[in-house]
Amino acid sequence: GQQVMQIPQYQHVQEGEDFTTYCNSSTTLSNIQWYKQRPGGHPVFLIQLVKSGEVKKQKRLTFQFGEAKKNSSLHITATQTTDVGTYFCAGDFGNEKLTFGTGTRLTIIP
């Protein structure tokens, strides 16, 4: 079936270090979205990428969509304690629903 894999599963970083999570699909995506879920919270939409090779920035967060539209990444520069949470990518395979990736749990060591 259509799956979206994310790596790493967990990442522990010192505050101020950078963080990257990667998302891979076996088939081409119509678009990819990123969500953040704080501990005890619910997923919150961050961004949507639609075009091949697209790069979008939100302050310290940089999102990329691969040229083949099969992979994506989220990079956070100089992490802060407020970045703690699980980051999910969610792929649209053109079937009227999102398929969530396995998620990367980020913890910050102050």
Add this chain to the structure above:
Amino acid sequence: DTEVTQTPKHLVMGMTNKKSLKCEQHMGHRAMYWYKQKAKKPPELMFVYSYEKLSINESVPSRFSPECPNSSLLNLHLHALQPEDSALYLCASSPQRRGADTQYFGPGTRLTVL
């Protein structure tokens, strides 16, 4: 109003009980979703309603019964659940301009089945 609300926040029920989860949005969104999320796992799609009609059922057991009384409300009726059904149940809505649109999630109902 840019919120999706869900009630109750927490629910504990026995295997013979019947209960309902409620979800409401007033953003004029035309698609609404139920997801199930187990600890440390991604949300798992259960049902999609589009324009108040059930458009996707991800082979969910019949002990879960969705209902969409109008475009703002979504219910999930629960009956004869099993302990393994304990999870966070998330409702979401989307404008449904095209395909799998951006989804706005509610805070969830944490369900425990004894």
